[in-house]
Amino acid sequence: MHNSFIKTLILILILASVTTADAFSLRKRVSVTATKEIITASLPEPLPFNAVLTDSIVKINTLKIIIPISDYLRLIDFSEMPEEYDIWSDTKINPYQVNLVDMKDTVKIDMSSFYSPVQSYVTSNFGFRRWRHHYGIDLKVHRGDSVYNAFDGVVRITKRARDYGYYVLVRHFNGLETLYAHLNKITVNPGDTLKAGIPVGLGGNTGRSTGYHLHFEVRYLGNPINPNDIIDFNSFTLKNQILVLNAQHFEYKKEIEKIRFWTVRSGDTLGRISQRTGISIARLCALNGIKRTSILRIGQRLRYT
Numbered sequence: 001m002h003n004s005f006i007k008t009l010i011l012i013l014i015l016a017s018v019t020t021a022d023a024f025s026l027r028k029r030v031s032v033t034a035t036k037e038i039i040t041a042s043l044p045e046p047l048p049f050n051a052v053l054t055d056s057i058v059k060i061n062t063l064k065i066i067i068p069i070s071d072y073l074r075l076i077d078f079s080e081m082p083e084e085y086d087i088w089s090d091t092k093i094n095p096y097q098v099n100l101v102d103m104k105d106t107v108k109i110d111m112s113s114f115y116s117p118v119q120s121y122v123t124s125n126f127g128f129r130r131w132r133h134h135y136g137i138d139l140k141v142h143r144g145d146s147v148y149n150a151f152d153g154v155v156r157i158t159k160r161a162r163d164y165g166y167y168v169l170v171r172h173f174n175g176l177e178t179l180y181a182h183l184n185k186i187t188v189n190p191g192d193t194l195k196a197g198i199p200v201g202l203g204g205n206t207g208r209s210t211g212y213h214l215h216f217e218v219r220y221l222g223n224p225i226n227p228n229d230i231i232d233f234n235s236f237t238l239k240n241q242i243l244v245l246n247a248q249h250f251e252y253k254k255e256i257e258k259i260r261f262w263t264v265r266s267g268d269t270l271g272r273i274s275q276r277t278g279i280s281i282a283r284l285c286a287l288n289g290i291k292r293t294s295i296l297r298i299g300q301r302l303r304y305t
């Protein structure tokens with residue numbers, strides 16, 4: 001009787017120790033996996049493009065790792081980041097004051113983590129509109145569609161502005177910055193570390209916008225790049241895995257500088273503006289998309305170069 005009681009007690013003790021050991025090793029395994037995942041998120045391994053895309057699709061809506069900025073700074077190889085990026089503003093889109101029109105260097109940018117922000121048709125392209133340049137590309141969205149972060153990086157700005165509406169700007173580890181505007185809702189905060197393919201918000205029509213669309217910009221040191229130079233918006237894939245960035249990407253700025261406008265004053269007619277500027281009426285009409293019979297408004301800006 002006494003003997004069997006001791007046997008039972010020993011058995012219970014053995015069972016208990018085995019269970020604890022199991023639990024301990026399980027905990028250990030979990031924590032090792034978690035650490036590995038965080039490091040992967042901070043330092044994306046360059047992989048074949050298709051593999052990365054598949055990876056991102058699998059992880060969509062499941063992975064949102066937030067690392068404090070200090071940790072992220074510690075993990076990044078800064079030799080590849082321009083020193084102007086020491087500036088970190090959570091209010092200004094372009095706080096760097098660098099004009100890249102006459103950029104001397106060639107910068108190689110790792111594009112491997114790319115994920116398309118949305119997959120729909122272009123409604124307005126990068127380039128000239130009547131009297132202002134369009135620094136991004138517009139893509140159709142429906143209210144509430146997810147808008148995805150394009151490359152691994154850290155959220156720099158989340159804000160509401162008069163023109164952009166609700167917008168998010170992300171600084172990417174590869175040196176590019178991307179901007180997502182007219183959102184219905186923002187779902188990230190400044191300082192969040194995001195993998196490519198993590199939603200930054202929902203598609204909307206906020207700010208100076210007519211109809212639901214995403215206004216998407218790609219910038220380097222604050223200078224916009226034509227998104228068509230790097231992304232094929234028919235297949236929503238990259239044109240190249242490595243972007244070789246040089247002065248050519250900013251040539252469009254020279255065209256902007258060349259353009260002059262005439263502000264319509266009281267008594268102005270197309271004939272008089274033609275005389276003053278030396279540009280024919282036909283050319284003025286073509287440049288501004290108007291007819292000879294169009295009525296001019298005082299204060300209206302007419303392009304004449």
Ligand SMILES: [Zn+2]
Nearest residue numbers: 136137138215
């Ligand atoms: Zn736009």
